[in-house]
Amino acid sequence: MTIAGNLAEIRARIARAAERAGRDPGGVRLVAVSKTHPAATVREALAAGQVDFGENYVQELREKAAELPEARWHCIGRLQSNKVKYLAPWIALIHTVDSVSLGEEIEKRAATAGRVIPVLAQINVALQEEKNGCPPAEAAALLRALRALPHLELRGLMTMPPFWEAERVRPFFAELRRLRDRLQDDLGAPAPELSMGMSADFEAAVEEGATLVRVGTAIFGAR
Numbered sequence: 001m002t003i004a005g006n007l008a009e010i011r012a013r014i015a016r017a018a019e020r021a022g023r024d025p026g027g028v029r030l031v032a033v034s035k036t037h038p039a040a041t042v043r044e045a046l047a048a049g050q051v052d053f054g055e056n057y058v059q060e061l062r063e064k065a066a067e068l069p070e071a072r073w074h075c076i077g078r079l080q081s082n083k084v085k086y087l088a089p090w091i092a093l094i095h096t097v098d099s100v101s102l103g104e105e106i107e108k109r110a111a112t113a114g115r116v117i118p119v120l121a122q123i124n125v126a127l128q129e130e131k132n133g134c135p136p137a138e139a140a141a142l143l144r145a146l147r148a149l150p151h152l153e154l155r156g157l158m159t160m161p162p163f164w165e166a167e168r169v170r171p172f173f174a175e176l177r178r179l180r181d182r183l184q185d186d187l188g189a190p191a192p193e194l195s196m197g198m199s200a201d202f203e204a205a206v207e208e209g210a211t212l213v214r215v216g217t218a219i220f221g222a223r
C-alpha cells in the first residue's frame with residue numbers, strides 16, 4: 001500500500017465509524033503521526049491531501065516544521081517547559097498540557113510571540129502511573145486555570161489510554177467524553193475537542209466521540 005492509499009483507507013474507516021455512531025464524519029480530524037519518518041514521507045502525505053501532522057519530540061517537530069511550514073503541526077508528546085519557546089510562534093495545537101505551570105509557560109511564550117495558542121488538557125483517564133496527564137479528579141481545577149490564561153485557547157481534552165485492544169480501551173474513551181461534557185458545563189464555555197484513538201483503536205474512539213484521532217503506524221508503517 002502507498003501512503004496515499006493508506007490515508008484513503010483510514011479516512012474511509014473514520015467515516016464509517018462516524019456514521020455508525022450517527023455522527024458527521026466531517027467532525028473528525030485525522031492527525032497523521034509522522035514521528036521517526038523523514039520529511040520526504042510527510043511530503044508524500046501532504047501531496048495526498050493530509051494537512052495535520054503530529055510529532056512527539058520537540059527537536060524532530062522543529063526540524064520538520066521548518067522544512068514543511070505548509071503542514072499544520074501538532075505537539076502530541078510530553079512537553080517540557082523549557083522547550084515551549086521553540087514551538088510558540090507556529091504550533092497549531094498542543095495536545096499535552098497537563099499542569100498549570102506548563103500552561104503558564106505557554107501563556108508567556110504565546111504573549112511574546114503575539115498569538116493565542118490552541119491547547120488541549122491531557123487527562124490520565126486510566127490513572128496509569130507511568131502515563132502523563134492530569135488525574136480526572138483534578139481536571140476541573142486545571143481547566144479553570146488554563147481558561148484564565150488570555151493567550152491560550154482551551155479547545156478540549158486529550159488522552160492516551162493503555163496499549164490494550166480497542167474494546168478494552170473503549171471505556172476510557174467514553175469516560176473522556178463524559179468528563180468533557182461535565183467540564184464544559186462546569187466552565188460554562190465550549191471546549192468540545194476530544195483527541196483520542198490511535199492506529200489500533202481509532203474506530204472505537206470515533207464511535208465514542210473523538211474529534212481528533214492520532215494515527216501513525218496505519219498510515220506510515222511500523223516505526
Ligand SMILES: Cc1ncc(COP(=O)(O)O)c(C=O)c1O
Pocket residue numbers: 033035056076077160197198199200214215216217218
Ligand atoms: C500520543 C500519541 N498518539 C498517537 C500515536 C500514534 O500511534 P500509532 O502509531 O499506534 O498510530 C503515538 C505514537 O507514538 C503517540 O505517542
